[in-house]
Structure formats: structure tokens, C-alpha cells
Amino acid sequence: MPRKTLEIPLSVEHLSILDEKGKVDKNLEPKIPKDRLLRLHRMMKQGRAFDQRMLSLQRQGRIGTFPPVSGQEASQLGIVAAMDPEDWMVPAFREMTAELWRGRSMESILISANGFNEGADAEDGEGPATDFPVSVPVGSQMLHAVGIAWGIQYRKSDRVVATFFGDGATSEGDFHEAMNFAGVWRLPVLFVCQNNQWAISIPRKDQTRSETLAQKAIAYGFPGIQVDGNDVLAVYAAAVEAVDRARKGEGPTLIECVTYRMSVHTTADDPKRYRTDEEVDAWKKKDPVERFEKYLLSKKHLTKKKIASLEEDIEGEIKEAVKRAEEKMGTIGDPLEMFDHLYAELSPRLKQQRDALERELSELQEDSNHG
């Protein structure tokens, strides 16, 4: 019998609960308490409004380059809403709304976006101690989640780790190594792929010949599920299952959130070079925020009036945050502090360099006073 068919799991589920019109599948609807639903809604609105404010600040030259998140709010919030604050999050670079949910302040995000290392300071409540800072090298952070998860298993803790990455990241070797390691040791990791259809100018179909990204988990021996990433209920339901599996020691899950990057890749990008307005418009109809709002309106958890006053509150908070950030930025920026935090202790050579810079800055200052 030289040739036969081996039975391996070869299907992935796709989960969708709330459709584009805001209609819910009653059988699948997760039981989420009203206050949590409202917090989710608030965070979505805040994430969207803050993103748009950042875009306009960037256009005015008041912050530097940043990667907008608009369109991906549900993909992020559905995951973090299913986690405890004590769980771990290892983000990529486009997880602003997830970070906000976890407690990072808008000020700290603005300070980072202005090129101050202080944006990652923990002191002003910039997120829980179990959250990693953003990671720009695509795919590199997933292995850290695996290491944390190994530690959790070793210490017999019941914490879980969620790591975020994009569709493009699934082409990097690090992605495959992380998935493989997590599978081998059945580690408590949620691999959250935000398939936003684009990796800068490369469309999802040119990234991999695989039909779905979720199916990549099969090769590593654990489940993968594809969810409508613009449906926060579906993302949440999938995340709850994955967290549950992880806490019970049943190992990792890959969740592919099918979503869309509604804005530019970063503010240095021009999407008109590679995608059409029609495509963007088609996805706008699937907007995660509007959809969820319709759902909450139909459940009578919200009224149009409440939404309007919420929007006003959020605008006020953002304004305040911008003001506070700009005030703080006026008080920081001492160049000598660039030597901080590289080592536990500065080497003698680095101290010399720091002292020499200090001297030089004052000499140059004197020169310009005289000149």
C-alpha cells in the first residue's frame, strides 16, 4: 500500500456573529454584561476619534510618523476584552486601541509619536506591567510571547499571553518559529493575526498562496480560526474560547481577524499608488464601529442622544490629553538623558561620552552667545 490518504484536520472555521447591518445571530451571541458592552463601545469610539485626531496633528506637523489603526478597532478590542489585566500583551506597532483598553494613556502615545523615548515610561499609568512596548520589526515580537508563555507554564500560573501581528508578518521566519515552539510545548498563547488585507502595498493574496491565514495553525498542530475582524462579538467569542483553552493548558490558538486598514499604512505612505477608492469604500460599509453601534441601539443599551454626548466627552478628553502631552513635551528632551536605560549601569566609557557631550553643549552655547 504505497500510496494512501492520511487523515489530518484540514478545515478551519469562520466565525461571524454580527453582520454588516448590525443584525446579530442569536444562537451565537456571546453573553456580555451591559457595562462591558458599553465600555467596548466607548473604547472603539475613542480609538477612532483619537486616531483621526493624530492624523490631523501629523498633518499639522505636531507629531511624527505613525501607523493609523482605523478599521481595526474590533479586531483588537474583542481580544483584550476577553483577557484579564494580569494577562500579558505583546503588541506589534498598530495596536493603539488595544493599548488604550489595557490602560495606556493618550498622552504617552502622543509623546512617543513625537519622538520622545519618555512615551514608553511606565510611571504615568502607561499600561500594565505585563504589556510589552510596541515592536516595529515585523513578526519579531511573537517569539517573546512564546518565552513569556513558557515562563507562565513553568511557574504553573494561569495567565495567558496575546501577541498581535499583521498578515504580512506571517511571511517572516519568526512567525513560523513562534508558532512551532508554542505548538511543541502547548503554550498559553493567543496568536492574533490582524489580516487587514495589506502589508504596505502588498495585498494579502500576494503574501501567501494559502486560502486563509488561520489554516497555518494546522501545520503546527493547534487550532486556527478565522473570524470577521470587524465584528467585535465574533472576535470576542473566539478570544474567550482561546483564552479558556490556554488557561486549561490546552495550548495556543491562532485567530485570524479579517479586517481592513481603512487609512494609510503610516503617514509616510500613499495608498493611491496601490489600491482603489472603490475597494476602500466597499470596506467602509463594513465599519466595525458603526456596526456595533447599531447593535447596541437595537438592544436599547444606547440612544442617539447618549452617543452624541459620548462623542462630546471623548473630544474633550482628547483635547485635554493633547494639551497635557504638549505641556509635558515642553519640559522634557534633555539630550543627556539619551544615555539612560541602555544598561543597568553606565560604563566608564559611556560616562566619559556623556560628560564630554555636556561640556560640549555648554561650550557651543557659549560660542553662540558670543557669536
Added chain:
Amino acid sequence: MAKMTMVQALNLALRQEMERDDRVIVLGEDVGVDGGVFRITDGLHEAFGRQRVLDTPLAEAGIVGMSVGMAAYGLRPVCEIQFSGFIYQAFHQIENHAARLRWRSRGRFTVPMVLRAPYGGGVRALEHHSESREAYWAHTPGLKMVMPSGPRNARALLVSAIRDPDPVIFYEAKALYRAYREEVPEDEETLPIGESQIVREGDDVTMISYGAMVRPTLEAAEDLSQSDGIEAEVVDLLTLSPLDDEKFSRSVKKTGHAVIVHEAPGSFGPGAEILSRLAEKSFFYLEEPVLRITGFDIVIPLFAREKAYIPDARRIAHQTRKMMKRG
């Protein structure tokens, strides 16, 4: 001749080499439809098609490893790593294979590839987008390391790199991409890899630099000349490996003073090698210890503080002046 930015000049080099030689293949992330995030490959996709300009999946080891195979097969891949800060994902392909396939196969296979990558600070970029880590590649046997300093020499050196029989790492300073325009001849122009240039003549001090630091070094030289009558000879290395140590050593024999300027951290940086060559070749002519003006031995800060990190004309002039007044 047309006035071009470095972006346009590099594009010209690629376009002409692709026209001339169908073995030349461009590959990398976003180099096709998008024309590269810095637009170096703009229009090549339309002109030469998907077979000659490959938008690859997002994987640097894939890009470099595949280029090694293409080159060994007889093609002339020119791959782009979108930012040199992401070259490390391909480190093993460069060190273990690109640099040594010729050696390992006793010359049976060769790797005539070019790896282009933008490097350096000064453009208010995100983390990992501003480093200057050329020392890694200058340190690696089997590679050539080229770092142009302006549109015209960038074009000529890229042509030479593409035609070179060995792997060339080609670092382009982002800060120079659109900084200024220069006359670039439409007709073919090459520059020999491994040869530096004297870009300003002077008898008092030799200033050795490369890449983005050549401009502020020249500016500092002008300042020293005007305000102190100090005449600096400025050497633009253009290639780090193989290092042309003849010109700067000869210059130092004349001036007795040497200043080395680079953006990379000082310790174990290119300046350390230059200094050693000076110690070997011009030691008895040095009237003062050699001065290195470099990045500090720290991670380059995010952009709010990057100006304090990167050497500029003021810092270069100030430190050089102090050295010259001591003597």
C-alpha cells in the same frame, strides 16, 4: 546632464543597468507597484514587468537567501532591504552564504548580488529606522561595503556594484535621498569600488568621512577656513571595504592631523579601523592624537533627540578647532 536627487540618480542607475543586462533583477518589499517606500524603484515595474521587478512576501531572509541563489545561477539580483534596521532578519544569509559561497565552492559558484538598504538618522523616523551599522558588513570577510555621499557618486557606484563579481552591500543615507540635487550625466558613468576621493584640498588637517557625514564635514571645513584659516583636506571614502587607506594616509603625512567623522557608534566602528591604518602608515607624521567624531555608544534616540546624537557641522568644527588650537 540633468539635476537629480539621490533618489532619481539611483533610479537611473537601476533603469540603465536593467536595460543593458537582462540578468539584472530587482526584488524586495514594496519595490514593484509602490516603487519602493523611498521611490528608488519608481517606474521600473511598469518598464520591465513583474518578472524583472519582484514584490516579495515580507521576509528579509527570504529576499537575501533567494538573491544568493539567483546570483549563483547567473543572474544579477539587486535586492532592497526596506530599512537597514531590518537587515538582521537576513543576517545569517549574508554572513553564512552571500559572503562565502565563492569561498566554500572554491570559486565554482559566485554571488554577484547587490543588497541596497537605506541607513542613518535625520529624517524623524520611527525606532529601528535610523541606525548606522555599516561596521557589521565592513567587518565581514567576503563582502564589499559601499556608502555613497551624493547623487552623482551614488549612481556611478551602484552601476559598478551591479557589475561587480562579488556581493556588495550598498548603504544609502536616507538623509541624502532628497537633500539636494546634483548634475548627473545621462551617459554611463562608473566609479571604482575601493577608491576614495579627495573632495577638498588643504594642508592643515585631514578629515576622513563617508556617506551622510561628508556634507557636514565639508561644511565644517569651510567654517574652519573662514573663521580660523585652518585648511582641511576632506577625504570621502565612498567604499568602506575594501578600504582605500592610501589617500588618507598620504594626506595625513602632509597635514599631521587627522579627524574621522561618522554617524555610527564610535567603539569598534569604522573609525577604529581607519585609525589603525593611520597608526600603521602615518604614525610618525601625526602631531596630535587622532580625533574621532562619531555617534555615541548608545542606541540612537528617538527623533526628538536625534540631532544631539548625530554629528553635525557645528560639532565637527568645534572639536576640530579645539584640536588644532592645542597643537
